[in-house]
Amino acid sequence: MGEFLKTILTPEYIFTIIRVMTPILFAALACMVFTKGGIDSIGIEGIMLLCAMAGSVGSYFTQSALGGIIVAILAGIIVSFLFGYVTLQLKSVEILAGIAINTLASGLTIFVIYYVAGEKGSTQSLASPTIPNIKIPGLEQIPILGQILSGHNLLTYVAIILTIVLAFLFYRTPLGLRIRSIGENPQAAASVGINVMKYKYITLTIAGTLAGLGGAFMSMGYVSFFSKEMIAGRGFIGMAAEAMGRGNPYGILASSFLFGLADSFAIRLQMLKFPAQLIQTLPYVITIIAISVYSYKKSRVRRII
């Protein structure tokens, strides 16, 4: 037990949590943007997968990490636009279109890397530059805090900064206000002359960028190559984290952290011969409970008819 506590109550552990939380945070933020714009976010999983592949392949061809990130972001925006076209112009059902994107991503990613890398499972054979970890001078020297906060991947810092940026965007800028209005009540927005379609596409662009960064992190930061199905449900967890965070960027940061915690906790718990799989169910169980409680409270107010 002492051994176990030793591994939990260390700065390295919290460092791991932050690392594990990064892709979830990107996914959750992307879901948040979709939701604010009134769009269903079930397709984020697929978009991130495509972006992870695009990042890895892109960085190989441009032989630079930055090139990879740019390609990943572009992929995110293009796929989001495709999703937008299919749901807004072709009027497909959003949830179905999202599921279709997930299926498409599943197949298309394997397809592409087969041609680029010659393998079907991963791009390990490719020499693609990765995104570096950054040591923050000054911070690094501080005991404990330095160990927790310094040395993370560049995109981890980007994710946290973007959380703050998005909070500012949505709650303090005209653009954010307009996106929130078209998401919640497009008629009200149209009645004051706002072009709903234009803002839907802006929403898609922002979300696509976030998904792109999340995907790039997975294949160029978390690990150094793309492998099939590597998003492994983080897109869906992002949806849950967004729901638990009640659509607020800081709440989402907190719930993403919670998921990261549960994830790394499970691995640690194996030391205690605690069944790892049961612990792995925890984040999902907690989400269901949290959502049920929250929805129940909300419905009480309206429970007249």
Place this chain on the structure above:
Amino acid sequence: MKTKSKLSYVEALRTCVAIGVSLLIVCIIVFIISDAPILALSDFLFGPLTSIRRFGNVIEASVPLMFTGLAVILLQRAGLFNLAMEGAFFIGSVAATAVSLSLNLPPLLTLTCALAAGAVAGGITCAIPTVLKVKCEANVLVTSLMLNYICLYFGMYVIVNFFQDPKMNSNYSYKFGKGVELGKLFSKTRINSGILICIACIIIVWLLLNKTSFGYKITMVGKNPKMAKYSGMNIGKLVIGSSIVGGMIAGLGGAVDLFGMYQRFQYSGLTGYGWDGILIAIVARQKAQYVPFAALFLAYMRTGADIMSRNSDIPSEMIKIIQAIVIVLISAQAILSGYKKKLIVQEARESEQGA
């Protein structure tokens, strides 16, 4: 004689257009990418017909798809987007494994109990998101997605900690007892008696939806819940009921897959059949009687893609591209909407002029 209106043909037409367009896109991709496109395409389109074993593969592959297709039809009949069929399939398999390895009854009885256990586990799983929706207004989409992962990890927990065969990898269970299996029906293939259970389910679901007041009611709830309530229907009960039945079919599908195709539990993760079920339900236009066709269609293309990938340089994952395009195009209301509008105006005029 009941005459079918032209309008229902628009939906069928849209399905055909969707399938046609997606096949066309794939043909184009193959032509661009492959060194021997004609060969690859002929493998894809005709490969499954070239041998009994291969055609058998098509039938085998269609069985789990039929189960999940039926499950999705039921789960979404009452209007909710419950996606827990993926987890239900998995946990059905786990429950069946657990029961079959724990009971010491004659094989046929063990098998029956195990299959039943699978159904029960699936039913409970899919009921949870719906119950939470009815009692707490909780978002069914998110809770059902979460439940899939809970099923996965909890199921793995059960297998690894209680039924794991120490001689094999961690997710492999002990072999099932002698005779606890769904016997092979045709030599040279792996088609097993599970398909009979599947056909029985199709018939039962068809009867349920078309010949019982329960089926009628859940359909009405899905079409107009306000009107259903006004007509005296108990919406909460109906919605939960349809989830339970749908979940039971998904769980049963998992159990059937287990005993029909394997000799021990060996899934390493969620199977993905649940998601395929959505495509099946869409192509079958939510009708139980078309599920076999939709399932065979997808299974055929999967097998064809498999064969093609073995003999050429096109990966079998290409089939997923087709799936995605088909889902999107079929549900795209804007396609053929102009034609549909014309038909609507025509019909309205006709009905004014007399029956």
Place this chain on the structure above:
Amino acid sequence: MGNDILKMDKITKIYGNGVMANKDVTLTVSKGEIHALMGENGAGKSTLMKILFGIEDKDSGSIIFDGQSIDGKTPAEIIAAGIGMVHQHFMLVDSLKVYENVILGMEPKKGLAINKKKAIQLVKDLSKKYNLNVNPLARVSDLSVGLKQKVELIKVLARNAKLLILDEPTAVLTPQETQELFEQLILLKDNGHTIIFISHKIKEVKRICNRITVLRRGSLVGTMDTANSTEEEISKFMVGRDVILKMDKKPAIFGEELLCVRNLTFENQNHKKAVNNVSFSLKKGQILGVAGVEGNGQNELAECIFGFYNHAEGEILFKGKNLLKEKILDIRKAGVSYIPEDRISTGVATKVSVWENLVADRIDSTALRTKKLLSQDKIHTMSKKLIDDFLILCRNDNQEVGMLSGGNMQKVVVAREFSANPDLLIANQPTRGIDVGANEFIWKKIIELRDQGKGVLLISADLNEILELSDSIMVMCDGEVAGYFEDSKQMSEYELGLYMLGLKKQGSEVSEA
């Protein structure tokens, strides 16, 4: 005229299904006046204003605002030109704060961010100037209906609207809030704004409007100065009868009491008493007409009796049993049928076939089964008989109900509800929006039911219908019973109109036989 701020000239609009919403309507509004646009539901007021505001296209005619043509402009351009509309159903984003709703689309900036200070100040300034006191930082979802309306007014004024259109603004307000609104409108008028006030409440219109334009069935019936017109004259313009149908009725033979409603009270989502202490009784063999302009509680009354809500108070005694907390299924089983006001949202499932709609209330009946399973034969035999008996015009019983005309759709509802053999039929606007033939048919069926000794509660905003069919009449106004008249033949439509429009009211007792 040089002093006109708005001229809508010879506006005509025909909807896709042939309904003539506006027919050659010419509306002129003078600068700085409060001009009332009156008419009953379906008269064409909303359509006319939607055309003005750019939400709907017109088929012919022209619109000149402030000396310039505004034909074919988008809502954004119309707003920029100086016209603002306060819609009947609020166009507010609930989760946003008041100031955010007001500045949406025209946000004052400070660098990249919204200049919150300036925005709040804008709201405060307008509040002060026009006496529209709202807390700029309050969340809209927390506001009362009256306050939400103030936000809508501030929104419109913030965009420098010279002409304000208010669509039924007092429909959801309490008397006190109405008083406040009127003071604000007069203030606005004094400040040079012009107001178009859409309403059907004569008393209110008389209080603050300078002139009145009345529409009826798509056409302009007249424009008059308020000062020179009495309430009675205005009333006549609005509810003037266009008699098309007359019914021959045998004299009524009332039996014993069938339905007794006592002190029924129901509070809606906005905490307004939609049904306020209503008591009445209905006997066998009686058609009790409930007259009233829509929105005065008749809907809620019908829905309370039929079991839609679970938190009404009072008593609903039917054949001796209290129906107040019962479920709809049990109420139907007890012998009550209901033709709902909105057939499309509640009466039928439009994407489903005729036969599926016809059996909706009786699908559990063993009469439709053979050996525990539904028998298509029995079902279709029954539905075909209903189609014949009720003269439903459709290709066959498989046709999608949404394809039928309004009258035939209503006949599907009527067929189902009548064939359930009820002891009490509640009919809520049963002939609204349907053709004459279907209208006459349904009326005949209602009288037939009454002659069989059953009871009918007929709710209608159509005075013609009330007077032709009812044996006795009850008028509802503002959720209360304004009057009860045992013998409908003693009443004239003019008299009834006065009660309906809140100009007259019987004591607070209801006379019972």
